[in-house]
Amino acid sequence: MVPTSSRRPGASISPLRWLTRSSGSWLPPLLGTGGFLLLWQILSSAGVIALPAPSSLFTEERTRTLIFYPFYDRGGLDKGLFWQTMASLSRVAQGYTLAALVGIAVGITIGLKPTINRAFDPLFQFLRMVAPLAWVPIALVLFQNNQPAAIFVIFITAIWPILINTAEGVRQIPQDYRNVALVLQMSSRRFFTKVLIPSALPYIFTGLRISIGLAWLAIIAAEIVMPGTLGIGFFIWDAYQQNYVGEIVLGVIWIGAIGLVLDRLMAWLQTRISPGQ
């Protein structure tokens, strides 16, 4: 544990002293990340790995443009990473919203009705094990059209954690709360809004948070089925086809960063909506 200072809280500390004192929290991640990049740089320069070195992302013309001009738009697919990301995010938003709506509705149903749960649980357990990439050909056959197929792949990847967590949340409603509803003879509608949803909300949010990560992960799989469309997934695929390895590395870093932001956003939303339950 970091020893706490004897100063009163709120007492002003110079920025330098603050940095020194809190070094325990920022130093290890900085050293870890820096060490990793350094190792990568050395291995690339020495020719041990075929990937371009991190420094080349800034020295190479193509990637430097992409880094410094995320908003450029030369028409067609030749757009900055911001526009690529927005296109992907809007696809993720559509598939994810659909997954949230269906997942929560079905989750509540199977959480309330053990018989329906028993009927479908084996199927759900089986389907959630199918990887996003394996859904791609099925989606293409099913929809015959790239756009709905991509959204379907995100939907089917993201739905399971939402569905399973919602069902668990409904099953975990304390018997005491159910008894209160019974003795007061609450209407189903009242039970739903006053007891079921608030009680299951932390579980639903856990599902939603896991799923936003999965939905974003599925974007590559979803966009590979859509050659010739704007999106970060196809951007990487296209770079691979044309052997721009630096662009692939940049795209992957970009995807990781966006995923992290999405996850933190959901975590923040979770603390805002169901604090301390």
Added chain:
Amino acid sequence: MSTLIQPAPMGAPASAAPPPGDAFLRFENVSKVYPTATGPYTVLDAIDMAVNQGEFMCVIGHSGCGKSTLLNMVSGFATPTEGQVILHGNRITKPGPDRMVVFQGYALLPWFTAYENVYLAVDSVKPDLPEREKKEITREHLAMVGLTEAAEKKILQLSGGMKQRVAIARALAIRPEVLILDEPFGALDAITKEELQEELLTIWNTQKCTVLMITHDIDEALFLADRLVMMTNGPAAKIGEIMDISFPRPRNREEIMEDPLYYDLRNQALDFLYSRFAHDDTAD
């Protein structure tokens, strides 16, 4: 263990019980049997009891004697395997707001404030009342348990005693005919417990609903109850004895504790629980 009912030295219980045919609440030959892997397990065996309207009844007995099961058959959360429980001439089959329960773990909804918990009950049971009246009932019952100040606090911010006050306010706000309390003060410290016992009595004096309350505490029963039901040990528990507690009301704790009758009754209950029906721990 013998389940022989011995004549009570203090006042015959039979005289206090109403004629069984037209009592307000009555248990008629009620048995509860649970099927288990090793065969049927009888929790309660052939219970016959009558409760008057407005009476305060406490139920005492060792754990596992089926006290909760007995009261659950009044609230409707359990149904008798044999016999029936009759309220107002109607057989009890399911839970309803005329038999409100103060649950052992308070069972308050933590995402609501104290006020919202009480209001939700009033609004669920009497949806057709004018809004103003529902709010008035809610405020009035929170005031009865001294929670006017804390009404807007979330349940998580309340102490155990305050939570129990909210639970009592919620139960009484819907004006039940029977109030069922399952060891309501068991988890509270001695001072809070005494305060709440007194508040419960005060409110009961104004509303005069019928109260059925499980307790482990003989002194609590002697202070609160009109009659104390003492149960024999399970399995196949029966009513061993029903003791009349005839202290005049309103009761004052100091006064009744000075009454020699208090110690006679206390000894009688202790003798029942710890000599005649001592809990055999080795049997479990």
